[in-house]
Amino acid sequence: MATLNTYLNFNGNTEEVFNFYKSVFGGEFAALMRFKDTPGCEGMTKEDQEGIMHVALPIGPTSILMGTDIPSNMVQVKPGNNMSISIGAENEAEADKLFNGLAEGGQIIMPLQKMFWNAYYGQLTDKFGIQWMVNYDYNQK
Incomplete structure (x- = not known):
């Protein structure tokens, strides 16, 4: 889970x-x-x-x-865009399922991809305006 x-x-x-x-x-x-x-x-x-x-x-x-910290060349934060819910998935398949489900009708900010911190990671805003971060850490095994 x-x-x-x-x-x-x-x-x-x-x-x-x-x-x-x-x-x-x-x-x-x-x-x-x-x-x-x-x-x-x-x-x-x-x-x-x-x-x-x-x-x-x-x-x-x-x-x-x-x-x-949000770099100065990006949209600065304010109440409403200043937090996300971060999901730690148990494997890539669960990350894909959760990410794709949450993205339905929403907006993908960063597609799921392998990242330099040894994780599979993506960001999105769901159709209700909630920001989500989905992460599977390859080091958890």
């Missing part, structure tokens, strides 16, 4: 936000990556390269709060 987590988007202050959440919930970051440390970001501004590409803060035994 797939897992669900909340993914938050910010306009450059993700690090501040997640340090605050860490002070409230406790624990340590399971992941923290900056854009400058990922492939394909060489053309970004220096400020955007310092931004958070991905951060994950475990909340309890089964939930993870995740987030990212």
Whole structure:
């Protein structure tokens, strides 16, 4: 069965936000990556390269709060587009089924594809305006 987590988007202050959440919930970051440390970001501004590409803060035994900074050349976030539901699929077939089902009547933002972080990943907005991220992590076996 797939897992669900909340993914938050910010306009450059993700690090501040997640340090605050860490002070409230406790624990340590399971992941923290900056854009400058990922492939394909060489053309970004220096400020955007310092931004958070991905951060994950475990909340309890089964939930993870995740987030990212939106680069300045993309549509900036506001209430309504500042969060997504992230689905962790158990395999590629489940990822395909969930992604295609949710995409029916909606808009695909990024088709499912193999990504540099060793995952099968895609993004979409469903026909009701809800943003979804579908991810199968190849390292889970």
